[in-house]
Amino acid sequence: MAREPLSVVITTFNNADTIGACLASVAFADDIVVLDSGSADATRDIAEQAGARVYVQAFAGYSAQKQMAINLAVNRWVLLLDSDETLPPDAAALVRGALDAPSAAGYEMLRREWVFWRWQPGRARLNHYVRLFDRERARMSGHEVHESVVVDGPVRRLDAIIDHHGERDIEGRVDKANRYSSLQVRDRHTREPRALRLRMVAYPTIAFVRFYVLRGHWRGGWAGFIAARVHAFYAFLKYAKLYERRVSRRHGEGRAVEAERHQD
Known part of the structure; x- marks a missing residue:
């Protein structure tokens, strides 16, 4: 064949x-x-x-x-x-x-x-x-x-x-983390999870441990450590931006209600 x-x-x-x-x-x-x-x-x-x-x-x-x-x-x-x-x-x-x-x-x-x-x-x-x-x-x-x-x-x-052959420097990796976290927040497939504030505090540490320890990047010396820290920062940005979106929506709704009251 x-x-x-x-x-x-x-x-x-x-x-x-x-x-x-x-x-x-x-x-x-x-x-x-x-x-x-x-x-x-x-x-x-x-x-x-x-x-x-x-x-x-x-x-x-x-x-x-x-x-x-x-x-x-x-x-x-x-x-x-x-x-x-x-x-x-x-x-x-x-x-x-x-x-x-x-x-x-x-x-x-x-x-x-x-x-x-x-x-x-x-x-x-x-x-x-x-x-x-x-x-x-x-x-x-x-x-x-x-x-x-x-x-x-x-x-x-x-x-x-x-x-x-991805990002060849820290700046490029951080820029990607910032860009991707914004895209993920805007993604129609992304559901807003519960306990956003708790996730914003705790999940970056969890993400670091998973990447650095459980996935074995500790074997990569300082390159692995820095990559794990950027990965944790990405996790923080994702939940921080989701929280920002939630707060912005609430403030927007509050301003709309206040405007209706003034009109009345």
């Missing part, structure tokens, strides 16, 4: 420093789609030179943008990558092997993170995401942030690691 043809799908925006390595790592694919959000750098030129089919679409949100890119794929099987990710040769071989005779509707893959100045330690727990899937049985979740692939059918784990 012939191997299922593969489309690789990537969304970009001003990623000239990473898109070349990303595309080179998936050069074996039968089809490569790059959906750009209007880059001002050389991202699109690099992608076109690498043989990708390049399209431009104004940014519609992380989930919606990725879904539009998936819809542009010509093949049924899709590998979804971020523009700052690369697929090592051993992972590429596993992807090709899975497509020889797919036994699931989607496959989870592990992701190894670059943390400031080093890779996360080998024995730290890796996150896993569905990245290889049959697009006729899958869709993006619709979340504004932390979007994921939702698969209608069985999902299996592919023992392949994606390398994520």
Whole structure:
């Protein structure tokens, strides 16, 4: 039986420093789609030179943008990558092997993170995401942030690691925490939890312990410690901004009632 043809799908925006390595790592694919959000750098030129089919679409949100890119794929099987990710040769071989005779509707893959100045330690727990899937049985979740692939059918784990060359300095990671916490508060899927003030006080410590101790990032030295602190700050920001929204709504309702009284 012939191997299922593969489309690789990537969304970009001003990623000239990473898109070349990303595309080179998936050069074996039968089809490569790059959906750009209007880059001002050389991202699109690099992608076109690498043989990708390049399209431009104004940014519609992380989930919606990725879904539009998936819809542009010509093949049924899709590998979804971020523009700052690369697929090592051993992972590429596993992807090709899975497509020889797919036994699931989607496959989870592990992701190894670059943390400031080093890779996360080998024995730290890796996150896993569905990245290889049959697009006729899958869709993006619709979340504004932390979007994921939702698969209608069985999902299996592919023992392949994606390398994520993410934020290379503390400033970038803190900026991302601030941006993502705001998006999560605005996400229509985010429900306001109970005991917001208690969560705002307690959860950052819980998040730190989970990330640093339970997930093994203490093995990463000071890079792991700093990353855990930023992760805790992200948890604080998320609940603080939810609380701010609640208080603002109450004040807004109070002002509206007061205005009605003056009108009477």
